[in-house]
Amino acid sequence: MFTAYVAVCVAAIVADASIAVADLLRARFVLANSAEVGVPASWLPWLAALKAAGAAGLLVGLLGAGALGTAAAAGLVLFFVGAVAAHVRARVFHNIAFPVGYLSLNTAALVLGVAV
Template sequence: MSAATIIVIVITVVMNTAVVIGDIVQAKFVIANSREVGVPDAWLPALAVLKGAGAAGLVVGLAGLPLIGILAASGLTLFYLTALIAHVRARVFHSIAFPTLFFAFALGSLVLLLAA
């Protein structure tokens, strides 16, 4: 596994871990953004579990089970693609950079894992 792959995956894991914490503690910015794009507050715990599972799966992929890492990166890529769609549907463009960045790192992790 290349250094670039490891760096991108570690950044993806850290980013997702941070946002999972935000979901769990129901940070004001998380609640505000979710409401703005039409995501009910009650979904936040489930979304945190999905993001956390993705981050954990990437760690497992780094630890020697690449198929788990590929599946985790695929799940995160689809998750953030859905977040981008939610932002576009709700016409919330002022905060679209965040799901775009998360999508880019998830997709980058997927592409690099597939290339390894």
């Protein structure tokens, strides 16, 4: 079980950190997606900071601070629930798989973290 937790956590850390960097760099796909769902581009640095903080919290959790890792995973789950809700509210379904994928990955990290 611990091996699965580590594998899922590492995948979540890489995914969350990568999308945080894409937000900070204002990647074309990030700007297009945020415009489609009605998120102002001025929010991107703040959203990137939340994702990066969550990734850092998952890493610290892996390194021994389990409660912090659990809190980070829970925060990321809530963040991506909001992202999915933004897609549904805006009726943007053609790329909803991305926030659902992040939500699933972070949910798995949360569930496995609690179970270990």
